[in-house]
Amino acid sequence: MTNTPDKDEDRVLAGEYAIGLLTPDEAAAFAARLAVEPDLRRLVRQWTEDFACLAEDIEPETPPAWVQAGVDSRLFSGPARGPLGVFRRVVVPLMTAASLVVALFLVSDPGAPGVVSDPGAPGVQPPAPPVYQADLEAEDSSLVFSAGYDATTRQMYVERRQGTARPGRVLELWLIADDNPPVSLGVLPDNARVRLPVPEALRDRLEGGVLALSDEPPGGSPTGAPTGAVLAVGPLMDV
Amino acid sequence: MLDDDEIERLIAATALDDRAAFNALYTATSAKLFGVVLRVLNNRNAAEETLQDVYIKIWHNAGRYQVNGLSPMTWLITIARNTAIDARRRKTREADGDLHEMLADSAPGPENRMSEGSGHARLSACFAELEPDRAGAVRRAYLDGKSYAELAAQYGVPLNTMRSWLRRSLLNLWECLGR
Structure with a gap:
């Protein structure tokens, strides 16, 4: 292992990221690198394991019984299926999630292509599970996109919340799964809401994957890999 | 406390919506996670509310456990800690610093795991090599x-000084841990 200043810098940054010491901007920039640099993810994972050892010094303390009852009632009472059930499964984890991603909810109506609506709106049918959802936001919030995979139509819905490609350039959407190179899901047209077909080979790789938007020449990357800057990233969350 | 394999099995079953496994996971781990949350929030009422959020997250994200490549207790402790910090910072509306879902890091492979005991001993030894103030920070x-801002205030040093302390300490720890 070498000890060049760059390597040391990455080790320190990964430690700061794992503890949560970076500013939101720094954290977002680091997260963008994490999406495409497996070595960096390994550093964060090692730090996370190391620091978790510190928690061994914390004395366990039995919580009052009503806490578990509260968990059960929040999770399991009320309709297990239907819009409310899905609403809970998506919105609760997002509301409590850390703030790198913008909490946003996306429900599609499989019978009406392109329709994107707010949760809880009458008549909106949630997509059949499994569904994955991701929020992509640029470091400076100049680009904000949301994506949701509908297993029924096997399409990725992408909603533009803010920002467009630079003049003479396009935005291309990528799926990054594990240590594999990014795979293109297509160039985003200028529409506010689009659906991109997800090839069969990629469907099993959505779970645990990361979506990324890159800056590309018209027509998309000529090489099959991102050629421009990675502008925004977001992990696909299991809904 | 159950061993790692058993906790892993319970997480895997929870991912399949097995409520009995989820209850067993709660029974096995809630005292530890409550301790973690209490430590961050330092307030019983807030910690009790937050612990509910923690287990709700665990229920929803159990299916993502494998892809994170973390040992099971590390994964659970990280969720508890991050949720508690999120709750605290949301409450105090503090702008400095941010926190990240480790859930967001789809890191592969369970390599580099260490048993809890040996990892703790190694880490303690390395902390002991740091200057006491810095280890404490x-x-x-x-x-x-x-x-960083809170630590700087607590130790009565400028924010940049605190930042250099911490960053230097992280590097020292990394070297000490023998990587």
Whole structure:
């Protein structure tokens, strides 16, 4: 292992990221690198394991019984299926999630292509599970996109919340799964809401994957890999 | 406390919506996670509310456990800690610092795991090599979820000084841990 200043810098940054010491901007920039640099993810994972050892010094303390009852009632009472059930499964984890991603909810109506609506709106049918959802936001919030995979139509819905490609350039959407190179899901047209077909080979790789938007020449990357800057990233969350 | 394999099995079953496994996971781990959350929030009522959020997250994200490549207790402790820090920072509306879902890091492979006991001993030895103030600041950053600004105020040093302390300490720890 070498000890060049760059390597040391990455080790320190990964430690700061794992503890949560970076500013939101720094954290977002680091997260963008994490999406495409497996070595960096390994550093964060090692730090996370190391620091978790510190928690061994914390004395366990039995919580009052009503806490578990509260968990059960929040999770399991009320309709297990239907819009409310899905609403809970998506919105609760997002509301409590850390703030790198913008909490946003996306429900599609499989019978009406392109329709994107707010949760809880009458008549909106949630997509059949499994569904994955991701929020992509640029470091400076100049680009904000949301994506949701509908297993029924096997399409990725992408909603533009803010920002467009630079003049003479396009935005291309990528799926990054594990240590594999990014795979293109297509160039985003200028529409506010689009659906991109997800090839069969990629469907099993959505779970645990990361979506990324890159800056590309018209027509998309000529090489099959991102050629421009990675502008925004977001992990696909299991809904 | 159950061993790692057993906790892993319970997480895997929870991912399949097995409520009995989820209850068993709660029974096995809630005292530890409550301790972690209490340490960050330092307030019983808030900690009790937050612990509910923690287990709700665990229920929803159990299916993502494998892809994170973390050992099971690390994964659970990280969720508890991050949720508690999130709750605290949301409450105090503090702008400095941010926190990240480890859930967001789809890191592969369970390599580099260490058994808890040996990892703790190694880490303690390395903390002992740091200057006491700096070791204390790193511990507070992790266990209490303190930001650079809070730590700087606590130790009465400028923010940039605190930042250099911490960054230098992280590098020292990394070297000491023998990587």
